[in-house]
Amino acid sequence: MKTIDTAKEMQGEALALRAAGRSVGLVPTMGYFHEGHLSLMRRARAENGVVVVSLFVNPTQFGANEDLASYPRDFERDRAMAEGAGVDIIFSPTPESMYPPGFRARVEEMGVNKKLCGASRPVHFDGVTTVCAKLFNICLPSRAYFGMKDAQQALILEMMVRDLNFPLEIVKVPTVRESDGVAMSSRNVYLKPEERETAALIPQALNAARAAIAGGERKASALVGAIRNTLESSPLAKIDYAKVVNTRDFDEVELVEEGCLVAVAVNIGKARLIDNLIV
Numbered sequence: 012m013k014t015i016d017t018a019k020e021m022q023g024e025a026l027a028l029r030a031a032g033r034s035v036g037l038v039p040t041m042g043y044f045h046e047g048h049l050s051l052m053r054r055a056r057a058e059n060g061v062v063v064v065s066l067f068v069n070p071t072q073f074g075a076n077e078d079l080a081s082y083p084r085d086f087e088r089d090r091a092m093a094e095g096a097g098v099d100i101i102f103s104p105t106p107e108s109m110y111p112p113g114f115r116a117r118v119e120e121m122g123v124n125k126k127l128c129g130a131s132r133p134v135h136f137d138g139v140t141t142v143c144a145k146l147f148n149i150c151l152p153s154r155a156y157f158g159m160k161d162a163q164q165a166l167i168l169e170m171m172v173r174d175l176n177f178p179l180e181i182v183k184v185p186t187v188r189e190s191d192g193v194a195m196s197s198r199n200v201y202l203k204p205e206e207r208e209t210a211a212l213i214p215q216a217l218n219a220a221r222a223a224i225a226g227g228e229r230k231a232s233a234l235v236g237a238i239r240n241t242l243e244s245s246p247l248a249k250i251d252y253a254k255v256v257n258t259r260d261f262d263e264v265e266l267v268e269e270g271c272l273v274a275v276a277v278n279i280g281k282a283r284l285i286d287n288l289i290v
């Protein structure tokens with residue numbers, strides 16, 4: 012496995028791979044790997060000649076009061092895990108090389124970037140679309156892999172790829188969970204034991220919504236009520252949002268429809284945790 016730490020070298024490598032007719036699968040990450048990341052890497056391994064994992068804690072997708080400085084990092088551990096998953100190249104650029112002095116371009120998806128997570132994290136998705144546009148141009152992938160834990164992110168990137176004609180496919184990978192249902196996340200390390208117990212209410216709340224739908228409930232307000240009831244059983248869970256939205260423009264629906272997204276964001280201690288289910 013190769014480690015590359017400048018955009019110039021990575022793009023040179025990607026151009027050479029393209030000239031040799033090799034297809035690249037890209038897995039963009041912020042590191043501190045867990046099974047969720049590994050499932051993306053394995054899927055990319057199965058579907059591409061070459062697998063590139065980018066590891067970059069992208070400063071532009073963090074708000075001023077967010078956890079950029081404290082975001083967990085362990086490059087050596089990540090390297091070993093990526094190598095074990097059959098990754099060919101880790102691209103791990105410095106912030107200075109991605110955003111040199113004078114950098115001022117931005118890619119903005121303007122339909123849903125301020126909804127759901129974008130409402131409480133107003134700069135977040137513009138940072139994500141800008142860094143992914145850069146990563147796509149640097150790594151030249153045929154496919155790029157994203158987890159459905161971050162459903163809004165994956166859908167926004169699909170819209171960007173469609174609207175700006177990026178010649179690649181966004182592949183969406185199901186959420187990997189801990190044994191108690193909690194979605195794996197690098198941010199779970201922020202949770203103290205009692206908070207980690209509270210986090211288990213999130214998949215329980217989504218399961219309550221799923222059960223209500225299976226039982227014939229169609230009113231979004233009833234599903235949101237079931238979710239809120241479950242989460243509010245712990246004073247440690249501070250709900251940011253619990254919503255049922257369509258995946259076209261992320262507007263709230265009154266009645267559930269096929270393909271709609273039931274999404275929650277909950278602050279527990281220092282962690283902001285998100286999870287969802289697609290109906």
Ligand code: AMP
Pocket residue numbers: 039040041042046047048050051156157158159160161184185186187188194195196197
């Ligand atoms: P991150 O390093 O947290 O930015 O995540 C990198 C990629 O891994 C994103 O596409 C995430 O959606 C995906 N990912 C994170 N957690 C999970 C999970 N539990 N299951 C599946 N994919 C995940």
